[in-house]
Amino acid sequence: MKRFPLxxxxxxxxxxxxxxxxxxxxxxxxxxxxxxxxGVLVVAAAxxxxxxWIVPVKxxxxxxxxxxxxxxxxxxxxPYPWLAHENAWxxxxxxxxxxxxxxxxxxxxxxxxxxxxxAESAAKGKWAVAYILTFAVVKTLIAMDWVMSFDxxxxxxxxxxxxxxxxxxxxxxxxxLICFARRKSDGVLYDTATLLFGFALFWGGLFFAQYLTxxxxxxxxxxxxxxxxxxxxxxxxxxxxxxxxxxxxxxxxFLIHRARQNVRVVTVVSLMIxxxxxxxQLFHIRPYVHIHLGLLVIQLVIMLGVIAATISIxxxxxxxx
Amino acid sequence: MKQLxxxxxxxFLAKLRELLAAGxxxxxxxxxxxxxxxEAMVLLQVPESKLRWFTFVGAFTGLLSGFGLTIxxxxxxxxxxxxKPLVSLPPFTIIAFELTILFGAVLSLLGFMFLSRLPAxxxxxxxxxxxxxxxxxxxxxx
Amino acid sequence: MKAFFDKxxxxxxxxxxxxxxxxxxxxxxxxxxxGIGMACWGWQIYSGMHVSGKNNPVGWYMYITPFxxxxxxxxxxxxxxxxxxxFRAKFRKAFNRSAEAMTVIAVLTAGLFPLIHLGxxxxxxxxxxxxxxxxxxxxxxxxxVWDVFAVxxxxxVSALFFYVGMxxxxxxxxxxxSGPRQWLYRILSLGWGGTARQWNHYERLYMFLAAFATPLVxxxxxxxxxxxxxxxxxxxHTTIFAPYFVxxxxxxxxxxxxxxxxxxxxxxRLEEYITLDHFExxxxxxxxxxxxxxxxxxxxxxxAMYSGNVFEVAHFKFRMFGSFREAYWLMVFCNVLxxxxxxxRKLRRNLVYLFIVAFFVNVGMYLERFIIIVTGLAHDFDPxxxxxxxxxxxxxxxxVGAFGMFFMFFLIFVKVLPVLxxxxxxxxxxxxxxxx
Numbered sequence: 075m076k077r078f079p080l081x082x083x084x085x086x087x088x089x090x091x092x093x094x095x096x097x098x099x100x101x102x103x104x105x106x107x108x109x110x111x112x113g114v115l116v117v118a119a120a121x122x123x124x125x126x127w128i129v130p131v132k133x134x135x136x137x138x139x140x141x142x143x144x145x146x147x148x149x150x151x152x153p154y155p156w157l158a159h160e161n162a163w164x165x166x167x168x169x170x171x172x173x174x175x176x177x178x179x180x181x182x183x184x185x186x187x188x189x190x191x192x193a194e195s196a197a198k199g200k201w202a203v204a205y206i207l208t209f210a211v212v213k214t215l216i217a218m219d220w221v222m223s224f225d226x227x228x229x230x231x232x233x234x235x236x237x238x239x240x241x242x243x244x245x246x247x248x249x250x251l252i253c254f255a256r257r258k259s260d261g262v263l264y265d266t267a268t269l270l271f272g273f274a275l276f277w278g279g280l281f282f283a284q285y286l287t288x289x290x291x292x293x294x295x296x297x298x299x300x301x302x303x304x305x306x307x308x309x310x311x312x313x314x315x316x317x318x319x320x321x322x323x324x325x326x327x328f329l330i331h332r333a334r335q336n337v338r339v340v341t342v343v344s345l346m347i348x349x350x351x352x353x354x355q356l357f358h359i360r361p362y363v364h365i366h367l368g369l370l371v372i373q374l375v376i377m378l379g380v381i382a383a384t385i386s387i388x389x390x391x392x393x394x395x
Numbered sequence: 396m397k398q399l400x401x402x403x404x405x406x407f408l409a410k411l412r413e414l415l416a417a418g419x420x421x422x423x424x425x426x427x428x429x430x431x432x433x434e435a436m437v438l439l440q441v442p443e444s445k446l447r448w449f450t451f452v453g454a455f456t457g458l459l460s461g462f463g464l465t466i467x468x469x470x471x472x473x474x475x476x477x478x479k480p481l482v483s484l485p486p487f488t489i490i491a492f493e494l495t496i497l498f499g500a501v502l503s504l505l506g507f508m509f510l511s512r513l514p515a516x517x518x519x520x521x522x523x524x525x526x527x528x529x530x531x532x533x534x535x536x537x
Numbered sequence: 538m539k540a541f542f543d544k545x546x547x548x549x550x551x552x553x554x555x556x557x558x559x560x561x562x563x564x565x566x567x568x569x570x571x572g573i574g575m576a577c578w579g580w581q582i583y584s585g586m587h588v589s590g591k592n593n594p595v596g597w598y599m600y601i602t603p604f605x606x607x608x609x610x611x612x613x614x615x616x617x618x619x620x621x622x623x624f625r626a627k628f629r630k631a632f633n634r635s636a637e638a639m640t641v642i643a644v645l646t647a648g649l650f651p652l653i654h655l656g657x658x659x660x661x662x663x664x665x666x667x668x669x670x671x672x673x674x675x676x677x678x679x680x681x682v683w684d685v686f687a688v689x690x691x692x693x694v695s696a697l698f699f700y701v702g703m704x705x706x707x708x709x710x711x712x713x714x715s716g717p718r719q720w721l722y723r724i725l726s727l728g729w730g731g732t733a734r735q736w737n738h739y740e741r742l743y744m745f746l747a748a749f750a751t752p753l754v755x756x757x758x759x760x761x762x763x764x765x766x767x768x769x770x771x772x773x774h775t776t777i778f779a780p781y782f783v784x785x786x787x788x789x790x791x792x793x794x795x796x797x798x799x800x801x802x803x804x805x806r807l808e809e810y811i812t813l814d815h816f817e818x819x820x821x822x823x824x825x826x827x828x829x830x831x832x833x834x835x836x837x838x839x840x841a842m843y844s845g846n847v848f849e850v851a852h853f854k855f856r857m858f859g860s861f862r863e864a865y866w867l868m869v870f871c872n873v874l875x876x877x878x879x880x881x882r883k884l885r886r887n888l889v890y891l892f893i894v895a896f897f898v899n900v901g902m903y904l905e906r907f908i909i910i911v912t913g914l915a916h917d918f919d920p921x922x923x924x925x926x927x928x929x930x931x932x933x934x935x936x937v938g939a940f941g942m943f944f945m946f947f948l949i950f951v952k953v954l955p956v957l958x959x960x961x962x963x964x965x966x967x968x969x970x971x972x973x
């Protein structure tokens with residue numbers, strides 16, 4: 075009976091997204107996808123590297139896996155410029171079909187991995203590998219289809235890689251928030267913070283690499299991506315904020331050893347990373363999408379609420395044991 | 396100078412506790428071990444290593460030098476290449492990043508050598524070997 | 538515990554005793570190759586750069602390929618040493634000393650190639666920012682200058698890391714090795730005594746060096762990749778180069794570690810310390826990085842087709858069906874297909890199979906750098922400017938010389954310095970027995 079409000083909330087979200095013609099839905103759905111896929115990804119990586127520290131938080135973190143089944147229903151065509159002249163790859167029917175199938179596949183594989191991992195079965199390593207490979211393909215497809223196609227024919231081969239790393243950072247941020255709920259400062263907190271530090275640095279390097287390459291080459295076909303976004307009011311500010319939230323703050327704060335052991339600092343950094351994800355998506359889609367603030371807030375609240383609810387249900391379940 | 400040698404780590408630690416309990420001051424005791432023994436460090440009240448200050452100073456100097464070198468030289472000889480601005484931060488950041496790591500690492504090594512009093516010339520010329528045994532050296536009170 | 542400590546010291550240092558005939562033969566072959574390389578370089582300096590086979594448009598050919606190759610090999614050593622240390626991966630201890638030695642030697646080898654490529658090698662100092670009478674400064678906006686800083690920093694820091702890791706082991710060698718060599722170990726070990734204070738500072742230093750080495754590894758090969766990505770040539774100008782090259786570097790470096798350590802383990806009788814489990818873990822890293830490299834190949838190709846850019850599409854068609862198609866498909870087999878067999882556990886634990894795969898991966902990764910550089914330059918925008926480089930025996934000779942130099946120095950390392958991190962093995966053993 076506890077699941078009913080959750081399912082109702084999901085149904086409401088699906089309805090809101092499918093009725094939303096403005097493209098605003100991309101922000102909450104992409105952030106939610108990063109959290110859900112990222113959470114499972116962190117556990118998969120930990121299983122493959124035999125990391126024992128994650129065992130206490132495996133159950134709540136993997137609890138987001140069922141949410142993956144909602145995403146195939148959240149595939150909706152935003153106001154892409156290429157809709158006016160479709161080609162073999164970028165056309166409505168194929169676009170929707172391949173994205174729905176891809177998200178369904180990753181949901182299935184993710185949940186099969188979840189089952190194997192929680193049961194500590196011998197095959198959990200194999201399912202971890204399967205999930206990681208599926209994730210890589212699907213996330214690349216989503217990044218290319220949902221966000222990169224706005225600027226068609228612009229390409230950046232780093233684009234999907236940045237999305238995958240942001241996803242891993244989102245999973246770590248989720249882990250940081252789970253640590254906040256546990257209210258314990260132990261090995262799990264410290265390792266989460268250290269990983270956040272490392273991946274913030276890694277993300278910063280990749281972000282810089284994409285910008286540097288495009289800035290240096292200065293080719294009209296490529297440079298337009300950044301100039302279009304800087305030309306809008308607040309564009310440069312958004313760009314800087316993105317870098318500060320996803321790299322600047324986590325990196326400088328976690329340089330200090332004691333900060334990595336402090337639950338409050340880790341929670342604040344995790345929230346900043348989530349905010350940074352939102353800013354990142356906003357920066358990418360702003361030239362093409364008119365954001366409806368009301369729709370955005372409602373969809374975001376439901377999305378994050380659904381994820382938080384699935385985790386807390388799992389935590390209560392584990393307490394009963 | 397009293398020299399006590401142990402094959403076993405637990406016996407070594409037990410004797411160390413015994414000496415400290417008997418009133419020997421931690422400054423009078425030196426230990427030589429084949430592997431780091433953290434319990435001994437705690438017992439002898441070895442303070443937290445100050446190496447991180449050397450590292451931080453080195454890294455910060457490197458960062459400043461990197462930007463300083465690049466920006467000073469481009470103002471000194473203002474040559475525009477590739478249509479890029481004179482003070483172009485993306486490339487200069489790379490140089491500063493590399494120098495941060497270089498100076499940080501080198502100063503860390505120098506700091507370590509200073510803090511550990513290495514090279515220990517007396518030990519190089521006439522080495523006193525304790526081998527795989529855990530050794531306690533106690534300075535006798537006069 | 539002391540029995541284990543004495544045993545590990547004895548068995549590892551046994552490798553540093555008088556070498557057998559096979560060692561001298563191997564050293565002779567390596568030194569011979571090195572000599573050939575030096576002779577070829579001498580001939581090039583005397584005759585001029587035309588003997589190197591490079592021309593217009595392929596101005597970067599057989600000297601930049603090995604430069605990137607050897608810098609890539611070096612990266613795996615730092616990964617195994619520094620990054621796996623930060624991740625607290627236990628299997629690293631079997632390889633880290635050899636890997637660190639491999640890093641230093643590979644960076645030295647790599648660093649030779651820009652000098653060879655310069656032609657007038659005596660002017661190499663023009664690449665450094667020194668105050669001069671003409672008030673000239675180097676162009677810090679150029680990726681080639683970023684290379685100078687990155688590779689020099691990498692050489693210094695990896696040499697530091699290698700040396701610092703060895704200090705306690707050099708003290709062991711000082712104690713157990715007699716003869717004139719002992720003075721070398723006395724001086725190099727700096728009079729290390731193993732006091733509590735020294736260990737305290739030492740552990741901090743090692744951690745800081747590992748923490749510095751990690752972003753350094755990623756930045757150095759990113760900077761080397763930007764030698765290409767900062768241009769506008771199709772196939773070169775693409776944003777993914779930085780992580781793609783870093784993954785490729787770790788991939789080729791792991792293969793080289795296997796190539797070096799599998800025979801070394803047999804000849805020095807270190808089977809007890811370097812086990813099949815260690816090699817399986819290394820094989821998994823090899824497989825993982827192979828998947829990343831394959832991903833990069835697919836994404837680059839897919840994005841080129843997706844964008845429909847005439848030049849990008851033409852470039853990738855040239856890579857697959859042009860003058861160098863045999864090299865391209867061999868590369869795909871070695872880097873993408875063959876490592877997929879490592880999904881099979883039995884093959885991961887078979888040392889002969891791993892040695893063969895490692896060999897092919899080394900070939901494949903050398904070819905990858907060759908393909909990127911040469912196809913990019915041979916077939917860019919203007920058909921009037923298309924052209925292929927000339928086959929050059931001098932260039933081949935210098936490349937052979939580089940391999941000779943690498944193996945020669947590694948063989949010397951094996952006999953002069955301990956190939957396993959003895960102090961770390963002791964520490965691991967002490968921890969394990971303490972918890973029993």
